[in-house]
Amino acid sequence: MLWRERYSFRFRAAVVLLLPLLAVGIISGLLWWAAEKTDRIAASRQEQFIDFAVSQLRIQVAHSQESSTVWDEAVRAVEDPPRLEWIDANLGSWMHRYFRLDALFVLKPDRTPIYAFDDGAIREPTRFDRVAGAARPLLDRLQNRLRRNDTEGISDEMLSIGESDFAIVEGHPSVVSVKPVLSDTGAVTPKPGTEALHIAVRYLDSDFLDMLEQKYLVEDVQFQRKDLKGYSSSPLASEDGMSIGYLVWKPFQPGRAIFRQVMPSLIVCGLMFMAILLVLMNVLEGRSARLDVSEQALSFARSHDPVTGLPNRSQMEMALAARNDDFDVLYLDIDDFKSVTDALSLRQSEAILVEAGRRLSQLGEVYHLDSDRFILILASRTEAALRDLCERILAKIRQPLHVDSGMIALSASIGVAKALKGLVSAEEAIRRADIALYHAKAAGKGRYALFGEHMEALLQERRSLEADLRLALNSGDQFLVLYQPVFAIDGVTIVGAEALVRWRHPEKGMIAPDRFIPIAEETGGITRLGEIVLEQACLNALAWDGLVLAVNASAIELSGPRYVSMVQQTLKRTGFPAERLEIELTETALMKSDDALTTNIGALRGMGVKVALDDFGIGYSSLARLQQLPVDRLKIDKLFVDDLGADPAAEEFLATIIKLARSKGLSTTAEGIERAEQLDVLRRLGSDSLQGYLLGKPMPANAVEQLILKN
Known part of the structure; x- marks a missing residue:
């Protein structure tokens, strides 16, 4: 019997001692899997940031030109004979210093260059020949549009039409943008198609790369004509599909870095755990279980609604504070909830809220704020997709609900708004969704409304x-x-x-x-x-x-x-x-x-x-x-x-x-x-x-x- 007890003890001890090793192995595998997945997500995010930065640069170049090209004085300055000092001060060297544009040219309507700024100084107008090949398709498209009085693309942000594209200029990957010189008051109006033309060139392999490294925390950004193995990349191509090259950088790999830091500590902890586990196993297990139950219950009570079990407002605020992306906010209110539940018991009223929360949980991330109000937080989607989702939500809420006294039909109203990174905060999006909700209710309930400018009256x-x-x-x-x-x-x-x-x-x-x-x-x-x-x-x-x-x-x-x-x-x-x-x-x-x-x-x-x-x-x-x-x-x-x-x-x-x-x-x-x-x-x-x-x-x-x- 004694040897059996010893064998049983040794067997249990061996099992207990092997468990940390097994745990270390499993955790290591999971950490490596998580590290790989994290690195892929990080690489994808970096690519999105770089693509966004390049597209924004293209827009910014056009915006920069409009600071002086939409101006009565500019129209007069480029007429024969051109006022070159004025042109340099407003359409040339000033734009170079202020907007960091690398090359600037002014052309007559017949495309004869009258001004050139390049390599940090005023040049002979013939310097335009360096850019002519890249600019020609843009000039063709723009002058055709001007002759047709095409105004597509003009908005409060973009004052005039223009054309821009990626191209190689003197070996530099560049953004080339063409804008007409126009009147800002209408007092000086050339015949359509006879406007002077302003050309701006911004190199992508100059200080733009330094900006990318500093602003988006990417390492070793460079331009290459071919994709580099072991580097992340963002392709550059012209409007006609011709490859310009690639912006490449060393990929951010936080997962692997953390894995390398964690593994030694994990191994040491596993060995220490093996040494003390036999002594403390029963005590720690019992105490840990009781503590976990108590902590989870208290944490759940504070962060979740006691009726529906859904996360509450404080939990929502914490979750939104941690987000760093665009998302949609759907503010939902059950119509006439008090009237519906006046004849019901408290238990029946709560059952309605629980069922409503359950139905909404099938569609996204749901928070129960108070009484009959819920908020759904969803990944950003198109307006058409949002409308389709709102229709499905309203249909789900309208499905009859069985309570002790029979079947109850509910309806709901929804207000929708978008949170946009850097433009519309989470708090503002919730406020807008609340305004849209009131708009939906005012329109007859059982409806949804997307926040729009027409709702500004509510703000008033x-x-x-x-x-x-x-x-x-x-x-x-x-x-x-x-x-x-x-x-x-x-x-x-x-x-x-x-x-x-x-x-x-x-x-x-x-x-x-x-x-x-x-x-x-x-x-x-x-x-x-x-x-x-x-x-x-x-x-x-x-x-x-x-x-x-x-x-x-x-x-x-x-x-x-x-x-x-x-x-x-x-x-x-x-x-x-x-x-x-x-x-x-x-x-x-x-x-x-x-x-x-x-x-x-x-x-x-x-x-x-x-x-x-x-x-x-x-x-x-x-x-x-x-x-x-x-x-x-x-x-x-x-x-x-x-x-x-x-x-x-x-x-x-x-x-x-x-x-x-x-x-x-x-x-x-x-x-x-x-x-x-x-x-x-x-x-x-x-x-x-x-x-x-x-x-x-x-x-x-x-x-x-x-x-x-x-x-």
Whole structure:
């Protein structure tokens, strides 16, 4: 028996010791495969960058010419007799210095050269003979187009027609561009086909190669007539298909470089792992498993919507920040979702969102932002492909959905916009998609709309709202402060109230906070708005003896140099006790590494003002940060209250938050209580105070006073 035990032990030990070797081998193979794939992707990206740079150079040369060729004075200068000094100063040496063009020529309509600039100096007009062979086809095409009054290609960016191509000029690979000399006002108008002609040449094997190396981080870029083995390359060809040569460079191979760096460490780690694995295997495995489950659950809860399981807004922002390419944004909203679900239970309503998310996930990268809104992020595609995709999405959403009470038919509206690298940011694309979504809904719902210039009216409406907000902040009399009561754990005794601002627009009626508060933050009006709300709230709550008044403050306000003094002056002016005031800041504001914010919070607490952390749990705060920036209360976000009574995991998670708060000496308030079973669970868990529509909706000050008297 003993030898069997020893054999079994040795066998297990051998298996355990062989596992790291096997793992190192497998990982090495996977790393090599990943390195090869990474290198291929990197090479492809470099080729795209080089192709883009060359095509852009061709456009830039034509743009550079138009800086002086579309000009009444230029038309007069090239007429007989030509004003050569003016031509040199504006169409020749200046363009060489400013736009780095290598050779420049001016021709009469009959193609007789009257000016030449080459090799950094003015030359005899006959110098044009060096370029004549490459320029002739371009001159033919351009003069034919001029005689036909062909205006194809003219736009806000391109002021005149022209012709350009790649060619070999005196052994140099070059961009050759021809432009007519035209009037910019129409005051000097030659007969079509009799315009003077301006020719620009830009060499591709000069400082252009240095620019490519510096801007696109490619190594050893050079021009070769033939493709070089072991180099990446981008072919150059003229419009008629004739090969000019190749731009070649040493390919970027990050995968192999990383592989060479990682392998020694991987081997050493494998050997070390073999030495300690027998001792620590069972302990580490158990602890690792428990830690992984806990971390994954917490990470998933923070980065995914609890109803649909889809990534949420914070996850989307992180993913978009990491992107460096063009992509399409589809903003989708389920039409009349509230009306559809009013007669359904919470579970049935959530089932609709889950099914909608599942259908959308089949088509692309989906994020669930809030309630009935989703965003799809897709690789950039053509307008026709986008329209086809939107039709398919709408068809999928329209498919009947089975719930306990029967079949439900849904519809959705979609707004579409493009994010373009260097031109349209991800945030701007989402904003445009949101505008397009409103346009789709205004057109009758169940539709999609691609963002276009015709939607700029919606932007004008926002600007109008911004202007109205400035006037309202100046007058201060258009804002109404409502108060949502906060109750003790019995759900009956009122212990405080949260001030919530509304805007009574004289023409547009009541405007919700989510429409004007972001504008106030963007324009700097949030500070003035905070002053108005704080003073009105302190005056109203002065008579509510013993009740805590909670007032929200943004990170912008809390970081401001005048915020603490403003609070002091308001308390002094209204006579409101500092110990009854509680300033609420969001978890996102807490996480800002801002010395001014930390100092201001310390000063407020030194005055006796309490500080509460609003929406706790949905951001990325840490215990360490809470210790550095102490608060008095945690307000648990509605997100974690919604599933109480239906999901045991939600109760367990909420219990953890309450225990955490108690361990730090903080009180807790649970927000968003809308059902009796939620109230029962929160009482059992011991939340210090409660808030939600089940207990009390936002109400005017006199209604709070009646509620106090009733208590």
